[in-house]
Amino acid sequence: FLGSLRLILSAFWLLALCTSLGLLLSWSSNRLLHWLSFPTYTRVHTEWAKELAFPAVTICNNNPIRLYKLTKSDLYFAGHWLGLLLANRTVRPIVLDLLQEDRQTWFKKLSDFKLFLPPRNFEGTNLEFMDRLSHQLDDMLLSCKYRGEPCGAHNFSSVFTRYGKCYMFNAAEEGKTLRTTMKGGTGNGLEIMLDIQQDEYLPVWGDSEDTAFEAGVRVQIHSQAEPPFVHELGFGVAPGFQTFVATQEQRLTYLPPPWGECEAKALGFFHVYSVTACRIDCETRYIVENCNCRMVHMPGDASYCTPEQYKDCAEPALAKLSAVENSNCMCRTPCNMTRYNKELSMVKIPSKTSARYLQKKFNKSEKYITDNILVLDVFFEALNYETIEQKKAYEVAGLLGDIGGQMGLFIGASILTILELFDYAYEVSLNSRPHLFLTRTFSGVHGSSCSSAAGIKGARKRKREIRAS
Template identity: 65%
Template sequence: LSPRYEIPDTQTADEKQLEILQDKANFRNFKPKPFNMLEFYDRAGHDIREMLLSCFFRGEQCTPEDFKVVSAPQARDGKPRLITMKGGTGNGLEIMLDIQQDEYLPVWGETDETSFEAGIKVQIHSQDEPPLIDQLGFGVAPGFQTFVSCQEQRLIYLPPPWGDCKAVAGDSEFYDTYSITACRIDCETRYLVENCNCRMVHMPGDAPYCTPEQYKECADPALDFLVEKDNEYCICEMPCNMTRYGKELSMVKIPSKASAKYLAKKYNKSEQYIGENILVLDIFFEALNYETIEQKKAYEVAGLLGECWGLGG
């Protein structure tokens, strides 16, 4: 090789060795692969296999394999649904989690997305309705066992002319069942794809995920614009049938003085770490019944005309 690492006479060089040298000198082979935001989320996000310390459903043990990471709405995987046969604590889901504060990114300054809290967010929702955890979820703090008593409520509203609910999903290509959350996510997804040619990880569809550059330059300002102009772009009507869950939360401190040393030894952590990172979440139904709230017609057309006729004559 010459001082510039070039082969002065390629005709005298061995052909196989020349191919090897040319391949090694091709720096295109060292370029990083295209950035994929979903891949980054999976690699850099929390891992349920490391976070889940214990899990029980109806008193029977469950494992990380019973949970599935879902970024955007997907079809069911065919597994049977887990059901409970009675209400009360011990008959629902109880999990102990390590929130891994050591994995949190340090805060160097304040932006509109800076987070100062530690813990998890949870949303209890109908299986026909996609979650919107960042806006509708409730917080669960480390250092506490949180009991969540749920009561199912079924709401029935009237369509026009008696009410103003919407009965069908309309032109959504992502959701079969209409809900305010589905409408909201659908609207935001369409707006982002039309204006930025990409979508966020939690959004449905097959458009490419936004790169960090696209997020900073286009997606984030576009979503902020939607929030400001929400009444003009994302108008989501009330569905005619809706299921929601009333919640009553109560908490007790963990660990107790009696259990702190035991838990620290069991999980090979310090007592301070246990107090700052461990939480227990206990979700159960108050009772296996539901409350129905139904909007009724005050008058049928015939009844209204008859009433008017009686008053007039």
């Protein structure tokens, strides 16, 4: 009976041990697989600040080239690219239809190349061409205030984008500190009044049979570390309206692989990584490789594309790059970035009273003011910023804690218990080996002693025999 009971108990404890070990391995492997999936969570937090750095504000006129600033040489070389002339340098019929009668006469005379002796090559570079013929801020900027204090065109920096020559307020420049603000709300940011000079707009653009539908400016609010990408990330501001832009700063932090997909490595043309910097870097390399030149908004030291190269190579190549998925232009999210949320609202201007005032001040008609004047007001909604952080949801410490808890639950063990088992096994093996060693050593020593004693006795006996003889 006792033997059967002992057998049953042994089987029970063996089953309990195997079950506990199985559950331990199952749950531990589950936790290990969860850790290997590199889970994350997002932490959103709003923080208040005594002052905030004002963002960079990039402004571009929707019209890249002023029609009535073109010279005969400009039209000869760039007319086909601008969509004003056909390939044989004759006027496109639609252009004359879109111009007023007095302007038609001027353009016919400008486009008459019968007695014109053109230069051998395109004069200057396309950068100089765009710089000279674009809308100048000195002409567009009618009024400028920052935090109620006057500002001017000298507070803006020139920057070239797909829209041509644009202007950036509060750019990061060596030797200059960034402008800050210590209050939120209207009047505590940038307020500018612009004349978009709509009478100078090109009647058509490129090969399109349509006119340029948009009149106004394109605006992007961005970090100083990020180059402008106005044609994709900008918003429109229309003439005849005052547009209020309430913004809030967001500071985003993402994790690198394997937890996330962010990138922090600087690019060849930019010191700080961003998605827009990556896009521009990729586009630049693609255009230089395929056309052996670069567009005016692209960095680097390659020569600028001529109007003919723009028309025949650069613009088609850039359109092809944007239309197809290109593995070389897969740009990851930066590990650290600053972006600005925006809320837009607008009111119609001018009022009847202000219309008379503006007519006298700028010597313009009310219709011209309605068609060309706009006011842009950019400010922080409140003096706070939002942090959005991607964090590791399960780290090594959590994994070890879970496995340790399951060891205690299922087998009543801990790290110390396992160490004690190893120590016990080591001591058992150590104690068994010296016993065998000592036994063999003792036997060897005893045997050698006996042999030595016998040898000595034999030597003495032989010595006595020699003396007796």
